[in-house]
Every structure is written in structure tokens, then in C-alpha cells.
Amino acid sequence: MENASPARILVVGLDRYGMRACVRLGLDVTVVCGAAAWDQGSIAIPDEVRVIRVDDHTSAESVLMALSRSGLDSESFDAVYTTAEGSLVMVGLLAAHLGLPAVPPEVAVRFRDKSVQKREIRAAGLATAGAVVVDDIHDVGGIAELGTAKAVLKPVAGAATERTSAVSSVAELRRRSEEYRREGTTQRTFILEEFVRGEEWIADGVLFEGELLFCALGRYGDPCLASVDSGRPLNFRHYDPSGENWAYERALPVITASLAALGLRDGVFHMELFHDPETGALTFGECAARRGGALVQEVVHTKFNVDLAACAIQVALGRRPEIDVKIHPGVIGGAYLTSDAGLLLDCPSADQVMTRPGVEFVRIERPVGERTPAVSGTNHRIGQFMVKADTAEELQQRFAEVWDWFGPQVKIVPDGLTSRGIRALQPTLRPGVRFGDALWQ
Known part of the structure; x- marks a missing residue:
């Protein structure tokens, strides 16, 4: 009796421990790696792993085109997996397309969209912060009040508290809006949550x-x-x-x-x-x-x-x-x-x-x-x-x-310094190195 072929898994995004687990389980592993993660180079990829490079591992179009170029289709995998926050909904859709089990896309949405998540939690009778959606953080002119003494402003589908801040007035909200508009932030839909202590x-x-x-x-x-x-x-x-x-x-x-x-x-x-x-x-x-x-x-x-x-x-x-x-x-x-x-x-x-x-x-x-x-x-x-x-x-x-x-x-040259400021740091950055500018003292 011949040994059964190893299970085939598609891993979306680099995950050092996920890839290690796949190798230890003897799986046939294909990993989709986005350009940013590849350029960063901080996660070693095991030799046993097949790598497919893509522009963006959160994009269904990018991933599907790469799979097609590689000659891979719905018959090529037994499972699909990701631990990348930005790929969760896409992987749900991808799994449905490939006929593979995964977190359904409508469930994945509840874990990505904080406004939808809190709505479902509140409907179940569980305590959670009140929240309202800010459709475009670049334009908050229509918001006349926060609805609470202190609110938390964050992207509706963010992660790791990126661009998360507390605001205590509409004026403070507008200053934050102006800051994000100047920076040209690509995340535009935000949420204002009631501040919870503890x-x-x-x-x-x-x-x-x-x-x-x-x-x-x-x-x-x-x-x-x-x-x-x-x-x-x-x-x-x-x-x-x-x-x-x-x-x-x-x-x-x-x-x-x-x-x-x-x-x-x-x-x-x-x-x-x-x-x-x-x-x-x-x-x-x-x-x-x-x-x-x-x-x-x-x-x-x-x-x-x-x-x-x-x-x-x-x-x-x-x-x-x-x-x-x-x-x-x-x-x-x-x-x-x-x-x-x-x-x-x-x-x-x-x-x-x-x-x-x-x-x-x-x-x-x-x-x-x-x-x-x-x-x-x-x-x-x-x-x-x-x-x-x-x-x-x-x-x-x-x-x-x-x-x-x-x-x-830690030796670091802070952003925003003039040449004079950088020169002033030299004794700290390069102890003992003298920079003179005259022959006769």
C-alpha cells in the first residue's frame, strides 16, 4: 500500500511559525508573498516551501493572477490559511472560489470592520463601547458633536492601534482630520468609539x-x-x-x-x-x-x-x-x-x-x-x-x-534635523572623532 500524498496548503502572507508548522506536519506548502514582506526580508522562508511572489497579498486579483500564472487552480490545494490581518476577508472569498474550507467572508467581515463587530456584540446583549462611523476622515465638517465626553478615533479596519488616538472635542477631531488630509492617508473610513476605562x-x-x-x-x-x-x-x-x-x-x-x-x-x-x-x-x-x-x-x-x-x-x-x-x-x-x-x-x-x-x-x-x-x-x-x-x-x-x-x-539620527543638528550629535554617535575646520588654533 502506497503512502498517501501529503496534504496541500496555500498560505497567504509570510508567517514564520505557520510555515514551520506546515513543514513539521509534512505538508506540501505554497506561500503567497507580497512585495512589501519580500523587501522587508525579516522572515526566513524554509527551503521546503514553494514561494509565489505577488504585488499585494491582500488583493484577490493579485493572488488569483499569480496562481493562474503558476498553473495552480482549485484542484491544487486542500486548504488555505492566513494570519495576515489585511488578507482575512480576501482569503474567505478565495477559499469560496477554490471550494476550500475557511472562515466565511461574511464572518471575516465581522472581525475586520469594527463598526460591524460592535453592532453584532451589542445585538447579542454584551457590553461594548458605543460607536459611530466617520465615512471620510478627510472631511468631518458634518460632525457637530462627539456624542461622548471622550472618544477613540481609529480606522474602521485597522490593526495594532495604527492611527488610533483619543479626542475630547470636535475641534480636536477636526485638527486630526486636517493632519490626515495633509499626510494623504489612504485609510479614509474611521470609527469614533466611546472611551472605556479600565x-x-x-x-x-x-x-x-x-x-x-x-x-x-x-x-x-x-x-x-x-x-x-x-x-x-x-x-x-x-x-x-x-x-x-x-x-x-x-x-x-x-x-x-x-x-x-x-x-x-x-x-x-x-x-x-x-x-x-x-x-x-x-x-x-x-x-x-x-x-x-x-x-x-x-x-x-x-x-x-x-x-x-x-x-x-x-x-x-x-x-x-x-x-x-x-x-x-x-x-x-x-x-x-x-x-x-x-x-x-x-x-x-x-x-x-x-x-x-x-x-x-x-x-x-x-x-x-x-x-x-x-x-x-x-x-x-x-x-x-x-x-x-x-x-x-x-x-x-x-x-x-x-x-x-x-x-x-541606541544610536539614531532623528528625522527632521538640519545639518547643524546632525553635527551636534557627532560626539554621541562617533565618540573621540574630532571635526576641525582651522589649521592654526
């Missing part, structure tokens, strides 16, 4: 045929918007189900009800909730039908022995993941390494960061010589690191120690 919790889990197989609950050190406003690097940790079971008991009913309201039955998810420490009330924030960003994959795998990427690939193939949860003692969390915007000249290496107390993993993402952009959101970073500690307080202390050590060693 701790920002996160939930990362796995669903199969409507059953919640696994859920890791945690929290950000500061709410994402607070991190953006304060400039403090994003950081997070996950709660221990044994010592902090009260949080799971409080959150799991809200998580399962929210997923049911949004119609997700299969896949992984990343949800954000707001917790009021005084009342214990939970308010739905938003949810993505994909793995969480930052170091969620690494922290969950280390803390719970659950590989979210491998689970997602198995679910995409229609297989029930075999999850063997093993709780690692102590507190484990991830954080960003940040810098000002500008030309990066030098920073500590991953090996150097690994020598700091408690650090277990480091990824330096920006190469020396690259310009770090002035990103409005939590994704502004040079790299990321994971820390182990005995307590939540010690975890925050170790984060702070790494930030305090790392920051002064």
Missing part, C-alpha cells in the same frame, strides 16, 4: 467546530492607547490559570458569548476586553480571527506549551488539534524595544539583550541602516523580548531594567 485584558485561543479547545487570558501592562499616548513600550503577560483562576472564571463566559455572536467556529483568535477592577465588569473591546501580534505566539507557547500557529494550521486542514497544556510556573511576558523615528545607526544585539536578568528570547527586527518610521500606534519598535519572573511586579521591574539599559545604547 485594564485592557487579552484572550488568545483555539476553536474547533464551535468548541473552545484552549484559551490563554492575560493583560497589557498599560492599555494600548495609554502606551501610544505616553510613549511607554507595549508590554503584556498571561494569567496563570491556577493562581489567577478568578480572571478566567470572570472572562470565559464573555469570551465564548462574543465568539458565538461573531460567528467564528474554527480557527485561532485574539480578543481584547476592558476590565473594571472596582466592579469586575468586562466590556468587549475588539477581536481578530487570527493569532495575536507582538510575542503572543512565543509567550503562549512558553507559558502553556501550546503552539497557536500549529493549531491554526491543523484547524485549516479540518483536523482537531491535540492540545497538551502544561503550565510553566512563574510569570512570562513580552515587551517592545523602541526608539525615536530616524536613521538607525546601532543598537544592542539580540545576544547582548539575552544577557539581561530574566530575558528568555529576543528578536531585533530593524537592521542597522534602516530608517525607523514615525508610526502612530503600538507597532513602533526596533525589536521585542520575552521575560520570565516570579511575580508580576518583578516582571515589570525586569522590563524597565531592559528598557533603561537598551535605550541609551
Whole structure:
């Protein structure tokens, strides 16, 4: 009896852990890689993976044309998968076209459009922020009032708090509109949400045929918007189900009800909730039908022995993941390494960061010589690191120690400097190098 042929999977967008899982499962893997991800070059592609280059991996036209050029069609694959936020709806449509299982496009829309998402959550009787759609952020002249004392302005289908800000008046909203119009932002449809106070919790889990197989609950050190406003690097940790079971008991009913309201039955998810420490009330924030960003994959795998990427690939193939949860003692969390915007000249290496107390993993993402952009959101970073500690307080202390050590060693030429300003930085950037301009002193 001959061995069965390996399952064939189409992966849209580069995903280091997704590709690794495919290779380990012995799959026949085809990856669609967009031009931006290829040029960035930060994710190594295994030799076993077939790569199809496209202009834009979020475009159905771009992907379908590339598949056709490669001689691939509906008979070429058994499954399709993505963890790229901007490709979720497109992959739903692509899967329907190819006759493959995936999150249906109408369900994917509920996870991409924040206004639709909150409408469905509210209809299910769950608490969430009030929200109104701003059809064109470049033209807010018709908005006479916010409807709330403080609102959160964000793209209706954004990610990672990019272009997310708090506004407290119509005048402030109009100033933001003018700023985006000057910049010529391509994202034009925004949403104004009621500002919700409290701790920002996160939930990362796995669903199969409507059953919640696994859920890791945690929290950000500061709410994402607070991190953006304060400039403090994003950081997070996950709660221990044994010592902090009260949080799971409080959150799991809200998580399962929210997923049911949004119609997700299969896949992984990343949800954000707001917790009021005084009342214990939970308010739905938003949810993505994909793995969480930052170091969620690494922290969950280390803390719970659950590989979210491998689970997602198995679910995409229609297989029930075999999850063997093993709780690692102590507190484990991830954080960003940040810098000002500008030309990066030098920073500590991953090996150097690994020598700091408690650090277990480091990824330096920006190469020396690259310009770090002035990103409005939590994704502004040079790299990321994971820390182990005995307590939540010690975890925050170790984060702070790494930030305090790392920051002064970053050498960067900030954007917007004149030549005089750059010259003034020379003693810092090139210690001991003298620039003289006269022969006789």
C-alpha cells in the first residue's frame, strides 16, 4: 500500500511559525508573498516551501493572477490559511472560489470592520463601547458633536492601534482630520468609539467546530492607547490559570458569548476586553480571527506549551488539534524595544539583550541602516523580548531594567534635523572623532 500524498496548503502572507508548522506536519506548502514582506526580508522562508511572489497579498486579483500564472487552480490545494490581518476577508472569498474550507467572508467581515463587530456584540446583549462611523476622515465638517465626553478615533479596519488616538472635542477631531488630509492617508473610513476605562485584558485561543479547545487570558501592562499616548513600550503577560483562576472564571463566559455572536467556529483568535477592577465588569473591546501580534505566539507557547500557529494550521486542514497544556510556573511576558523615528545607526544585539536578568528570547527586527518610521500606534519598535519572573511586579521591574539599559545604547539620527543638528550629535554617535575646520588654533 502506497503512502498517501501529503496534504496541500496555500498560505497567504509570510508567517514564520505557520510555515514551520506546515513543514513539521509534512505538508506540501505554497506561500503567497507580497512585495512589501519580500523587501522587508525579516522572515526566513524554509527551503521546503514553494514561494509565489505577488504585488499585494491582500488583493484577490493579485493572488488569483499569480496562481493562474503558476498553473495552480482549485484542484491544487486542500486548504488555505492566513494570519495576515489585511488578507482575512480576501482569503474567505478565495477559499469560496477554490471550494476550500475557511472562515466565511461574511464572518471575516465581522472581525475586520469594527463598526460591524460592535453592532453584532451589542445585538447579542454584551457590553461594548458605543460607536459611530466617520465615512471620510478627510472631511468631518458634518460632525457637530462627539456624542461622548471622550472618544477613540481609529480606522474602521485597522490593526495594532495604527492611527488610533483619543479626542475630547470636535475641534480636536477636526485638527486630526486636517493632519490626515495633509499626510494623504489612504485609510479614509474611521470609527469614533466611546472611551472605556479600565485594564485592557487579552484572550488568545483555539476553536474547533464551535468548541473552545484552549484559551490563554492575560493583560497589557498599560492599555494600548495609554502606551501610544505616553510613549511607554507595549508590554503584556498571561494569567496563570491556577493562581489567577478568578480572571478566567470572570472572562470565559464573555469570551465564548462574543465568539458565538461573531460567528467564528474554527480557527485561532485574539480578543481584547476592558476590565473594571472596582466592579469586575468586562466590556468587549475588539477581536481578530487570527493569532495575536507582538510575542503572543512565543509567550503562549512558553507559558502553556501550546503552539497557536500549529493549531491554526491543523484547524485549516479540518483536523482537531491535540492540545497538551502544561503550565510553566512563574510569570512570562513580552515587551517592545523602541526608539525615536530616524536613521538607525546601532543598537544592542539580540545576544547582548539575552544577557539581561530574566530575558528568555529576543528578536531585533530593524537592521542597522534602516530608517525607523514615525508610526502612530503600538507597532513602533526596533525589536521585542520575552521575560520570565516570579511575580508580576518583578516582571515589570525586569522590563524597565531592559528598557533603561537598551535605550541609551541606541544610536539614531532623528528625522527632521538640519545639518547643524546632525553635527551636534557627532560626539554621541562617533565618540573621540574630532571635526576641525582651522589649521592654526
